[in-house]
Amino acid sequence: MSAAASGAKIVPLAPQVAAAEAHARLRGVTRVFELPKSTLHALGPIDLDLAKGEFFSVVGPSGCGKSTLLDILAGLSEPQAGTAEFEGKPIRGVPDGVGVVFQEDASFPWLNVRDNVAFGLRRAGMDPAEITRRVDYAVGFMGLKDFAGSYPAQLSGGMRQRVCIARTLVLQPRLILLDEPFGALDQQTRLLMGDELLRLWRETSATVLLITHALDEAAMLSDRVGVMSTRPGTFIDFVETGWERDRDSRVVSTPHFGDITARLWEKLRIEALKIMSAGKA
Amino acid sequence: MSEKWLRVAVVTAMILLVEALCRIDVIPRMVMIAPSDMVVELGKLLASGQFSADIQITFTNIAISTVLSVLLGFAAGVIIYSLPSLRDAIEPLLASYYAVPTFVFYPIFITLFGVGSASIIAIAVLLAVVSMITATLNGLDRIPRVLRKTGQIYRMSRVKTALLIELPAAMPYLFTGVKLAVAYSFIGVIASEFILSGAGVGYAIAYAYNLFENGHMYALMLLVLIVVTVVNTLLNIVDRRLQARRQR
Amino acid sequence: MPRSAGTLLVLLALIVLWQGLHLLVGASSLASPVQTVTKLAALLATGEFWLNVSETMRAFVAAFAISLAGGITLGIVLGVRKLAGNVAEPILTTLYSIPKVVLYPLVLLCFGLGISAKIAFGVMHGLIPITLFSMNAIRQMKPVYRRTSQVMRLSPSQNAFTVIMPAILPEIISGVRLGFSLTLLGVLIGEMFASQRGLGFMLTSAINIGQIDTIMAIALLLTVFAVTCNTLMMRFDRRLTHR
Numbered sequence: 143m144s145a146a147a148s149g150a151k152i153v154p155l156a157p158q159v160a161a162a163e164a165h166a167r168l169r170g171v172t173r174v175f176e177l178p179k180s181t182l183h184a185l186g187p188i189d190l191d192l193a194k195g196e197f198f199s200v201v202g203p204s205g206c207g208k209s210t211l212l213d214i215l216a217g218l219s220e221p222q223a224g225t226a227e228f229e230g231k232p233i234r235g236v237p238d239g240v241g242v243v244f245q246e247d248a249s250f251p252w253l254n255v256r257d258n259v260a261f262g263l264r265r266a267g268m269d270p271a272e273i274t275r276r277v278d279y280a281v282g283f284m285g286l287k288d289f290a291g292s293y294p295a296q297l298s299g300g301m302r303q304r305v306c307i308a309r310t311l312v313l314q315p316r317l318i319l320l321d322e323p324f325g326a327l328d329q330q331t332r333l334l335m336g337d338e339l340l341r342l343w344r345e346t347s348a349t350v351l352l353i354t355h356a357l358d359e360a361a362m363l364s365d366r367v368g369v370m371s372t373r374p375g376t377f378i379d380f381v382e383t384g385w386e387r388d389r390d391s392r393v394v395s396t397p398h399f400g401d402i403t404a405r406l407w408e409k410l411r412i413e414a415l416k417i418m419s420a421g422k423a
Numbered sequence: 424m425s426e427k428w429l430r431v432a433v434v435t436a437m438i439l440l441v442e443a444l445c446r447i448d449v450i451p452r453m454v455m456i457a458p459s460d461m462v463v464e465l466g467k468l469l470a471s472g473q474f475s476a477d478i479q480i481t482f483t484n485i486a487i488s489t490v491l492s493v494l495l496g497f498a499a500g501v502i503i504y505s506l507p508s509l510r511d512a513i514e515p516l517l518a519s520y521y522a523v524p525t526f527v528f529y530p531i532f533i534t535l536f537g538v539g540s541a542s543i544i545a546i547a548v549l550l551a552v553v554s555m556i557t558a559t560l561n562g563l564d565r566i567p568r569v570l571r572k573t574g575q576i577y578r579m580s581r582v583k584t585a586l587l588i589e590l591p592a593a594m595p596y597l598f599t600g601v602k603l604a605v606a607y608s609f610i611g612v613i614a615s616e617f618i619l620s621g622a623g624v625g626y627a628i629a630y631a632y633n634l635f636e637n638g639h640m641y642a643l644m645l646l647v648l649i650v651v652t653v654v655n656t657l658l659n660i661v662d663r664r665l666q667a668r669r670q671r
Numbered sequence: 672m673p674r675s676a677g678t679l680l681v682l683l684a685l686i687v688l689w690q691g692l693h694l695l696v697g698a699s700s701l702a703s704p705v706q707t708v709t710k711l712a713a714l715l716a717t718g719e720f721w722l723n724v725s726e727t728m729r730a731f732v733a734a735f736a737i738s739l740a741g742g743i744t745l746g747i748v749l750g751v752r753k754l755a756g757n758v759a760e761p762i763l764t765t766l767y768s769i770p771k772v773v774l775y776p777l778v779l780l781c782f783g784l785g786i787s788a789k790i791a792f793g794v795m796h797g798l799i800p801i802t803l804f805s806m807n808a809i810r811q812m813k814p815v816y817r818r819t820s821q822v823m824r825l826s827p828s829q830n831a832f833t834v835i836m837p838a839i840l841p842e843i844i845s846g847v848r849l850g851f852s853l854t855l856l857g858v859l860i861g862e863m864f865a866s867q868r869g870l871g872f873m874l875t876s877a878i879n880i881g882q883i884d885t886i887m888a889i890a891l892l893l894t895v896f897a898v899t900c901n902t903l904m905m906r907f908d909r910r911l912t913h914r
Contacts, residue, residue, distance in 0.1 A: 218575055235578070242576050246569040251668045252591040265577050295668050430758045454780040512677030521849065522901035524856040526863070527890040530878045534700045534886075606768040614772040618863050619878065625772065629864065632776040644773050651769045659761075 164191040165349045166215060166317055170224035172374075173210050183374040185210045187224060190368070190377065192317075192349050197340075199352040199360035201406060202370030203413045208353045211375070212321050215351065216242050228317060241315030241348075245322040249294040249305045256281065256290045259308045266313075280308040283345075284338065300331040304338070311342060318343075320352045324359065332356070333391045336363050340390060357410070361402040362393055369409045372416050379409045456641050464642035474627055474643065481612060481624040482650075484540055488547035488608035493601055495548065496555020503556065504563045520553045529615055538621060547611025551604040558600025562593030595665040602658050609651060702884040711888035720873075727858060727869040730786050734793025735854045742798050742850060743843065746805020756806055767799045772860055779865060789861040789869070796857030797850040804846020808839035837911075844908040848901055855897060 172186035185207035213219040217236040226233040284304040324332040369379040445457035532542040574584035616625025631640035693703040714720040749756040782788035862871020877885040
């Protein structure tokens with residue numbers, strides 16, 4: 143099946159957003175890890191422009207440097223070569239306006255749901271009334287109202303991840319980075335959490351970058367999907383999904399969804415095979 | 424809940440059995456006085472105030488030893504944690520530490536500090552501090568990486584991250600160290616008093632033994648058992664609360 | 672290996688510290704490392720010292736054997752019988768944390784002044800940790816092991832020797848290591864109070880006549896013995912579990 147017939151647009155590899163409009167921008171970003179006996183070329187060179195308000199997903203084989211890419215955008219690690227910018231300014235340390243949700247459960251077990259969600263706002267020294275207002279909203283939005291006084295240990299994995307998302311949401315980030323946030327959840331919960339994420343994205347009009355290993359997740363949620371190669375990870379394909387902004391998990395039943403997933407797998411299968419034959423998977 | 428009652432029943436039955444054996448002289452009064460008599464003796468002893476000074480000095484020493492062990496152990500744990508090469512060198516020694524019968528060093532402390540509270544506290548700290556060091560290392564090791572990363576995302580300073588994220592995350596493990604420090608302080612202080620000292624509950628028990636004053640001896644034994652059990656129960660309640668929040 | 676080199680360096684630093692402390696407080700309060708080793712060598716050459724060593728060892732070996740056999744048996748029973756285990760565990764942990772020395776007069780009154788009181792006191796120290804560790808070893812064994820052996824239709828004895836034993840052994844060895852140290856401590860404390868023989872007795876009498884070099888020589892010997900045995904047990908554990 144050709145890509146044209148499938149309806150999923152193949153996009154040229156060059157960055158396609160005009161530089162002036164890019165909300166976040168990577169140019170020639172490369173990351174190398176110095177190991178005791180060797181050097182590991184983990185990532186790059188990567189060129190990427192994220193348009194303002196775009197929902198962009200990254201899929202790639204395990205160990206391709208997806209998380210490293212996210213760390214660089216979050217200012218948690220610095221590239222050896224190339225430049226990373228957010229809102230026109232070079233990224234040095236964690237930039238203001240960036241929120242991150244990790245794959246691991248990052249809820250604080252010693253705080254209840256409400257205090258977890260309020261944590262970042264209290265750090266910022268916000269007015270208590272405003273904190274209450276925002277926390278109430280986020281807790282309600284993520285469906286945590288009945289659990290506001292509960293501790294994370296009393297909640298399921300999916301609920302805890304909602305807490306982490308709510309905690310990020312209250313800070314009203316303009317760029318939300320998600321590192322396989324639903325990786326530890328079961329398939330059905332993941333689909334529903336995907337709906338929550340879309341709702342949140344529409345509500346906040348933030349730019350979203352989602353790292354995932356699940357093709358269906360990427361295909362269902364994104365405006366655009368970047369496919370990464372095996373290490374050192376670079377983008378080998380960009381696929382525009384063409385979904386309407388007002389979408390939800392029910393798109394998985396459309397033929398178009400199948401086309402996108404097939405298109406992604408076509409590229410990714412080769413990369414995954416390389417890894418498996420190298421004995422790494 | 425029924426397990427709890429079963430436990431109470433088992434303990435009660437054992438006490439009643441001993442009581443009965445004492446009453447019908449299967450256990451002679453020379454060896455052991457009946458549990459009910461122990462309670463009576465303890466009541467008289469506390470009312471008379473005869474041993475108040477000993478009781479006070481023992482529990483003061485235990486408290487000092489616990490506080491010192493927890494603070495020193497925590498500080499040492501943090502330092503060792505932040506110096507990985509030192510840690511690599513020290514860890515095999517820590518693993519063998521409790522194999523050493525620490526009490527054989529008590530005579531050395533006596534020659535250094537003399538017979539008195541200083542030697543006793545020194546030996547109790549020597550016994551207790553390493554469990555706090557080990558617990559601190561364990562707690563710091565088990566702080567999930569993602570929580571530290573979260574601190575970075577909130578752009579928190581090193582000190583804020585330590586106080587607001589690392590300390591609470593490590594707390595359940597640190598508390599295990601505190602519990603052990605309390606237990607070892609009890610053992611260190613009372614055993615030192617017992618073997619070689621001129622004051623304290625341990626000394627009073629040994630003294631009563633040598634004078635065949637079984638009434639005093641068993642009353643004081645009972646006192647130690649009651650205090651240890653109560654302290655342990657309280658610590659366990661706190662511990663269970665902390666452990667319940669531990670999730671991963 | 673650089674790792675053990677670091678450990679040696681720390682040990683060396685401790686010996687230097689010891690020497691420094693000796694110079695600071697004087698030979699009458701703290702013997703130097705050289706004096707201690709010399710004294711230990713001299714003691715080891717006398718027959719009387721070996722009599723005391725063998726007295727302590729006899730009590731220790733008997734107490735450790737009883738703790739080992741009793742602790743593992745009791746631990747397995749309490750591990751398998753869930754209710755009994757749940758009822759017993761808090762009682763055992765409370766008993767474990769009391770300073771058993773306060774009960775020593777009771778032991779002496781029951782067993783008299785002699786080796787059996789020391790053995791009993793050693794057992795009081797060693798039995799409970801071995802019981803607790805063995806019990807937890809059984810309780811915390813992954814249920815999937817039991818199900819696997821059922822699926823493979825192993826006989827009860829095959830199950831016990833090829834699955835359960837190897838699965839619980841590391842935990843049991845941890846308990847045995849702790850039990851070993853505490854039994855030794857119990858026997859020594861027993862000898863330090865109201866005894867006429869053994870290394871503990873030697874320590875107490877050395878204190879009374881102010882022989883600091885004898886005290887330190889015995890402390891050194893016991894430390895070396897305990898650490899060596901502990902290290903051997905850890906090696907054994909690591910070899911068994913490939914960790």
